[in-house]
Amino acid sequence: MKIGELSRRTGVSRRSLRYYEEQGLLMPERLPSGYREYGEGTVATVRRIQILLSAGLGTSVIAEILPCTIDETVVLTGQCQELLDGLAQERARMTAAIDDMTAARDILDNLIGRPLTA
Missing domain, CATH: 1.10.1660.10 (Multidrug-efflux Transporter Regulator; Chain: A; Domain 2)
Structure with missing residues (x-):
């Protein structure tokens, strides 16, 4: 095609x-x-x-x-098992970034008088 x-x-x-x-x-x-x-x-x-x-x-x-x-x-596939460690590290980096953004959003919510979200 x-x-x-x-x-x-x-x-x-x-x-x-x-x-x-x-x-x-x-x-x-x-x-x-x-x-x-x-x-x-x-x-x-x-x-x-x-x-x-x-x-x-x-x-x-x-x-x-x-x-x-x-x-x-x-x-x-099982052929690329070594990639799993790198992907796990990338996932951990993303999780840390999400946690940082959530904390920043909570601070902003507090500053503008919105209730904190769970």
């Missing part, structure tokens, strides 16, 4: 798909005409990329994780 069809089927812009290719996340075949040709499995790959991006991961981390995923729910 061409990039336009992949864009329509995934809801991801052509520009983003080209960016994913630049980052090594997608590797379409190049036709003699220069057009990109994507296989059917690319639709699922793009969906996995979107899920991982929404989890707050950068494209360099996604490039490492992507070969270790087996379905659209982004389940890691």
Whole structure:
């Protein structure tokens, strides 16, 4: 399929798909005409990329994780066990950031006279 069809089927812009290719996340075949040709499995790959991006991961981390995923729910295979430690650290960093933001929000709520939320 061409990039336009992949864009329509995934809801991801052509520009983003080209960016994913630049980052090594997608590797379409190049036709003699220069057009990109994507296989059917690319639709699922793009969906996995979107899920991982929404989890707050950068494209360099996604490039490492992507070969270790087996379905659209982004389940890691046993082949990439070493990634779990890094992902656990990233989760801990996110949790700390959430805690900091929650504390800052509570301070603002107190300053403007709103009750603290649980």
